[in-house]
Amino acid sequence: MEFQGGPWISQRKTEFLSFLRWHWEKFGFGHFLAILKSNQDPIGIFSLKYINKNPDLKVDFPDLGFLLKPQSWGNGYATEGAKTLVKYGFKELGLTTIVALNYPENKSSTSVLLKAGFRRVGEDEINYNGHNLGGCTKWLCEKP
């Protein structure tokens, strides 16, 4: 669970699932399951979401996230998925800016964000629905 704030206890799982459902119903987008075309194997999750449940507290722009099964790392899947979701956000959802947050030591995530068109804008705290996950780098990607 490196870079994901540690193991998830069941209360957090329940909170997360209710947040996931709430987000889709409110905004019409949220978390997506990534499936390999070749064998239909689920390999991970990509997300575009406001990261605070209370809309008054939400960060200004939706946040891009990705988490893949370790067995599927190193094949370019995260880059492919991140680029696809960014394009979808701008073209289909009419977004103008997408934010991303990662830990500075997360080199592969940084590489994915750079290739998906994000630029580093500073440091911030990851506050995911009330759970403070510590200091991180903040990234932005603007509609071309």
Ligand SMILES: CC(C)(COP(=O)(O)OP(=O)(O)OC[C@H]1O[C@@H](n2cnc3c(N)ncnc32)[C@H](O)[C@@H]1OP(=O)(O)O)[C@@H](O)C(=O)NCCC(=O)NCCS
């Ligand atoms: C981050 C994550 C999604 C990347 O998945 P992936 O499918 O392996 O990513 P890709 O293959 O598309 O690209 C990884 C890139 O990072 C690079 N990379 C990997 N490890 C690296 C390291 N230690 N140092 C520098 N670059 C590294 C790869 O070379 C590749 O770049 P390249 O295509 O220019 O060679 C995956 O590692 C993961 O799920 N990690 C745990 C969850 C997580 O950290 N999510 C991000 C939170 S913001």
